[in-house]
Amino acid sequence: MSAAATTATKLLLSDLAPTLTNVPSDYIRPISDRPSLTDQTHISDGSIPLIDLQGLNGPRRSDIIKQIGQACQHCGFFQVKNHGISEAMINNMLSIARTFFKLPESERLKIYSDDPSKPTRLSTSFNVKTEKVSNWRDFLRLHCYPLQDYVHDWPLNPPSFREDVGDYCTSVRGLVLRLIQAISESLGLPSDYIDKEALGKHGQHMALNYYPPCPQPELTYGLPGHTDPNLITLLLQDDVPGLQVLRDGNWVPVNPIPSTFIVNIGDQMQVLSNDRYKSVLHRAVVSRDKERISIPTFYCSSPDAVIGPAKGLVDQDHPAVYRDFTYAEYYKKFWNRGLATECCLEMFKASSTV
Numbered sequence: 001m002s003a004a005a006t007t008a009t010k011l012l013l014s015d016l017a018p019t020l021t022n023v024p025s026d027y028i029r030p031i032s033d034r035p036s037l038t039d040q041t042h043i044s045d046g047s048i049p050l051i052d053l054q055g056l057n058g059p060r061r062s063d064i065i066k067q068i069g070q071a072c073q074h075c076g077f078f079q080v081k082n083h084g085i086s087e088a089m090i091n092n093m094l095s096i097a098r099t100f101f102k103l104p105e106s107e108r109l110k111i112y113s114d115d116p117s118k119p120t121r122l123s124t125s126f127n128v129k130t131e132k133v134s135n136w137r138d139f140l141r142l143h144c145y146p147l148q149d150y151v152h153d154w155p156l157n158p159p160s161f162r163e164d165v166g167d168y169c170t171s172v173r174g175l176v177l178r179l180i181q182a183i184s185e186s187l188g189l190p191s192d193y194i195d196k197e198a199l200g201k202h203g204q205h206m207a208l209n210y211y212p213p214c215p216q217p218e219l220t221y222g223l224p225g226h227t228d229p230n231l232i233t234l235l236l237q238d239d240v241p242g243l244q245v246l247r248d249g250n251w252v253p254v255n256p257i258p259s260t261f262i263v264n265i266g267d268q269m270q271v272l273s274n275d276r277y278k279s280v281l282h283r284a285v286v287s288r289d290k291e292r293i294s295i296p297t298f299y300c301s302s303p304d305a306v307i308g309p310a311k312g313l314v315d316q317d318h319p320a321v322y323r324d325f326t327y328a329e330y331y332k333k334f335w336n337r338g339l340a341t342e343c344c345l346e347m348f349k350a351s352s353t354v
Contacts, residue, residue: 047254072183
């Protein structure tokens with residue numbers, strides 16, 4: 001049964017959750033697939049590397065690039081500070097997201113859709129049309145590059161939404177481009193390799209995620225374990241813990257650090273790096289008492305871009321792990337399969353017959 005079936009007249013979890021004392025049956029995970037919330041008491045700032053980007057374009061560049069390369073290889077996740085995006089912009093973005101999800105139900109539902117092809121839409125869970133167990137979140141999905149192609153479809157409330165979110169998207173894109181240059185260099189490739197060879201016309205979209213308080217957080221997920229299908233993700237989160245990353249077989253909570261971004265490698269970067277860098281499973285747990293806001297920006301190839309291992313990383317000792325494919329081909333399989341604890345990459349192995 002889908003989320004829509006349970007909620008009946010309530011399409012969004014944010015409007016249903018305040019009335020609940022128990023988690024509805026269609027949100028309850030099988031016993032073998034439930035979060036272990038005891039780990040929440042062992043949150044550590046050292047769960048993933050924190051990299052200072054101050055001097056990335058200066059004398060510390062080679063050292064910072066080395067740190068980024070090690071993080072991509074060993075963790076798949078890292079945090080960045082001194083990234084060039086102001087604290088005021090970050091706080092404003094979180095405030096706008098919070099304000100949006102507090103708008104009257106009738107105002108939010110103006111942009112509700114369960115059609116994943118719509119570039120601007122408010123929805124719930126992940127894919128209410130196909131999934132068997134629903135996820136404890138609502139989300140506003142926005143395509144945002146090229147900005148002028150999409151901003152006219154964005155919400156008009158809060159009144160500053162289009163201008164402020166547009167400025168944020170532009171700033172985050174600038175940071176992403178600096179990071180992918182550094183990642184290119186960390187792989188021993190030209191600094192513009194990913195930009196010019198892997199992204200095509202470029203794509204960027206984002207989600208404003210809202211996780212309401214949950215009466216039984218041990219029974220469900222905000223999002224279950226998954227890898228990201230895109231190239232690289234930058235996550236902004238508020239001060240409520242929820243993100244967990246799989247490291248050495250254990251789910252490690254990531255402590256929010258104010259004014260930092262969390263960066264993770266997506267499936268396409270694993271392909272491009274010929275498996276040197278790993279796209280790592282991560283998930284979101286929810287809180288009994290607190291709502292949580294997270295804002296991931298997904299940077300990806302344009303649909304017609306051809307993805308494959310970088311030619312400079314393929315030789316006799318390191319044969320190509322993956323065949324070439326378009327990002328559209330990959331994303332279709334990702335969406336149809338839904339979030340799962342194994343990514344789609346096995347289907348695209350060079351030796352695969354799938």
